[in-house]
Amino acid sequence: MVIADHPITAKAHTNIALVKYWGKLNDQLIIPQNDSLSITLDKFYTQTAVQFLPELAADDVIFDGQVLSDDASLRVRTFLNHVRELAGFDYHARVITKNFVPTSAGLASSASGFAALAGAASRAAGLALNQRDLSRLARRGSGSATRSIFGGFVAWQQGHDDATSFAYPIDERPAWDIAVVVLVLTVKQKKVSSRVGMRLAVETSPFYSAWVTASQADFKTVKTAIQNQDFEALGHTSEQNAMRMHALTLSSDPNFTYFNADSIKAMQLVKDLRLQGIVCYFTMDAGPNVKIICQGADAKQIAQHFQAVFGKDQVLITRPGAGISISD
Ligand code: DP6
Secondary structure, X not given: OOOOOOOEEEEEEEEEEEEOOOOEEEOOOOEEOOOEEXXXXXXXXXXXXXXXXXXXXXXXXXXXXXXXXXXXXXXXHHHHHHHHXXXXXXXXXXXXXXXXXXXXXXXXXXXXXXXXXXXXXXXXXXXXXXXXXXXXXXXXXXXXXXXXXXXXXXXXXOOOOOOOOEEEEEEOOOOOOEEEEEEOOOOOOOOOOHHHHHXXXXXXXXXXXXXXXXXXXXXXXXXXXXXXXXXXXXXXXXXXXXXXXXXXXXXXXXXXXXXXXXXXXXXXXXXXXXXXXXXXXXXXXOOOOEEEEEEHHHHHHHHHHHHHXXXXXXXXXXXXXXXXXXXX
16 A cells, blocks of 8 residues: 555546435444435536645645635545545645536535545545445545445445445446436525434434335335336436425424425426426425436426526536546
8 A cells, every 4th residue: 555646636526316315324434224326417526636745734625726724624634534544544635626516506515525535535545445445435424425436327225334335336327318407596505414404304303214114115116217217217206205305304303494485486397397298307405406307308498498487507407427537
C-alpha cells in the first residue's frame, strides 16, 4: 500500500431512488432498513481531488472554491478518519471538491459527494478497493452514496452488517430509452435533512413497519420491471414508493413535509399528462424538487410542457449516467 504522491481525482454522478432508502437499522454503520434501487443520472456529478500530506496539521476541505468551516467539514473529516483507519496512517488530507449541477439547480447531493470522496480518498491512501468495497466505504459517508459507485440501474442490498450492505449494478447501460425530467422548483436548503427526517420516521411514525414491508415488495417489483423492460410497472411502483416515503414524514411526530405548493402542482400535472396518454410518473426525495420518469421519446415534450409552467431554466432532461471514474 503506497500513499499517492499527487492528488487523485474521482468523478461520481448523483442518483435518484425509484425505491427509496428511508431509515437506518444501524446509524453508525449506515445499515438501512430496506433494499433500495436507483438510476444514476448523467447531468449531475461531483469531482473531488484528494491528497494525504504529512505536512498538514489538519484536513483542509475546499468546496466549490470556499474553504469549509470546521462545522461544515465535520462529515468529511469523520469520513477521512475512517479511511485513515483502514489505511493505517494518520496524515491529514487536502480535499478539493466541485459540484457540477447546471446553474444553481440546488441539486447538489451527498450521494455524488461521498461517492467521489470515497473513490479519491481510498486511492490517494493507497487502498486498492474493488467496486463493491468502494460502495461499502461510500455508505459510511451517506447511505445514498453507496449506489453512486455504479452507473445505470443500481440496487443497494440492505445486508445486516458492514460486510453485507453494498450496492451492485442491475443494468449499467440500459438498452431501453429512459429519461428523468428534473423540475427545479426551489434552490433553498432543505429544513429537515434526510438524516434527521428518516430517524424521526423510524422513531415516531406508526406506519414505519408497513413502509419496510411495502418497500421490500416494491424493490422486487421494480427490479423485475427493469429486467422485463416494463416501463409502466417501473413507473407506477416508483411513484407509489415515493408517496409512501412522504407519508412517513406526514406521520412523524413532529410531522413535516418536503412538498411545497409547486411540488403538488407538478405532481397533479404529471397525472393530467397520464390521462392524456403520455406515460410518465413522478418521484421526490427529501426536498420539493420533482423528478419525472419517462421514456426517452417523450422527454422533450414533457420538458416543454413543464417549462411553460415553471420556466425554461427550471427544467432539465437527464439520462442514465456512468459509474465512478478515478484518476491514476
Ligand atoms: C430520500 O443518503 O442523504 O434521497 O445516509 O443519512 O446521509 P444519510 O441519508 P441520505 O438519504 C437519502 C434519502 C433519499 C432516498 C434515497 O436516496 O434512497
